[in-house]
Amino acid sequence: MWYYSPRIRKTAAVPAALWRSKESAAACRDPDDREFPVVVACASDILGAAEWRPPQSAITRDTRYLLIADVPVPALARLSSLFDVRRPEQRMHITEDTQVVVRLLVAQHRDAPLEGIVDAYLLGSTLVLLLGDFSIRSFPVDAVPSLRELDPGDRDAFELDDDGSYLYWPAEDLHLGVSQLLQAVDPTYLADVEVRRFPASAAIGARIGALREARNLRQRDIEGVSERHVRRIEQGVVRLTGDSAVRLAGALALDLDDFLAEVAEAAADSRAVHAEVTD
Numbered sequence: 001m002w003y004y005s006p007r008i009r010k011t012a013a014v015p016a017a018l019w020r021s022k023e024s025a026a027a028c029r030d031p032d033d034r035e036f037p038v039v040v041a042c043a044s045d046i047l048g049a050a051e052w053r054p055p056q057s058a059i060t061r062d063t064r065y066l067l068i069a070d071v072p073v074p075a076l077a078r079l080s081s082l083f084d085v086r087r088p089e090q091r092m093h094i095t096e097d098t099q100v101v102v103r104l105l106v107a108q109h110r111d112a113p114l115e116g117i118v119d120a121y122l123l124g125s126t127l128v129l130l131l132g133d134f135s136i137r138s139f140p141v142d143a144v145p146s147l148r149e150l151d152p153g154d155r156d157a158f159e160l161d162d163d164g165s166y167l168y169w170p171a172e173d174l175h176l177g178v179s180q181l182l183q184a185v186d187p188t189y190l191a192d193v194e195v196r197r198f199p200a201s202a203a204i205g206a207r208i209g210a211l212r213e214a215r216n217l218r219q220r221d222i223e224g225v226s227e228r229h230v231r232r233i234e235q236g237v238v239r240l241t242g243d244s245a246v247r248l249a250g251a252l253a254l255d256l257d258d259f260l261a262e263v264a265e266a267a268a269d270s271r272a273v274h275a276e277v278t279d
Contacts, residue, residue, distance in 0.1 A: 005041035012101035036062040103164035107132020192242025201234035206268035
């Protein structure tokens with residue numbers, strides 16, 4: 001669910017068409033496919049005399065907060081305590097850039113929300129991004145060749161596309177999107193690109209379950225993936241992600257390419273059966 005303060009649409013100058021589309025935006029989900037609430041507001045809405053609050057049902061331990069900093073900096077320290085936010089660095093993002101609201105809405109309509117950039121800043125020698133799935137990703141400059149080659153004085157001088165599609169460094173006419181950055185630092189990203197071709201299906205789930213059972217592994221034996229999420233994958237309720245594919249392959253003692261080949265074969269078998277039934 002999405003919860004917006006009364007003033008945020010006007011403050012962020014959200015286009016009417018995009019605002020109307022927010023109800024059809026994909027829900028934000030964590031790696032276990034659990035939906036989490038998102039609260040979008042101005043800091044003054046919450047801290048000011050109006051004392052706006054989202055409904056109590058929106059305040060959970062999983063809620064994420066995107067807040068526009070329109071109050072004095074010392075006042076911002078109160079925000080996490082008002083909502084009793086644990087680990088605010090992962091669940092609460094505060095910025096003066098009102099365009100983040102538009103970028104977040106745009107990201108929710110992407111096939112992969114994590115490929116939309118909501119906000120970005122350089123912290124020392126690390127580029128930090130808030131992505132459309134509300135994850136915080138850090139990219140060491142030295143790990144991204146095109147950034148490493150930039151003059152240090154030019155690295156801070158980047159622009160963020162209004163729709164969150166890319167970052168732009170005018171000094172070198174350099175454009176970088178999330179996919180390029182992730183390929184440089186995250187080995188699971190390319191796996192995610194690969195498994196995105198495969199929808200959740202009972203055939204794929206059954207093949208993964210058979211591979212697991214052949215190795216005498218229980219659903220709770222997959223390190224880094226909850227028993228519930230493994231069960232939902234095997235039931236065909238949720239699709240694989242790059243991270244879960246990497247972890248499953250490791251637990252099954254398979255190379256990632258071999259594991260994905262098994263998934264692709266199961267998907268092909270499923271399509272063939274469906275074609276026979278419909279002919």
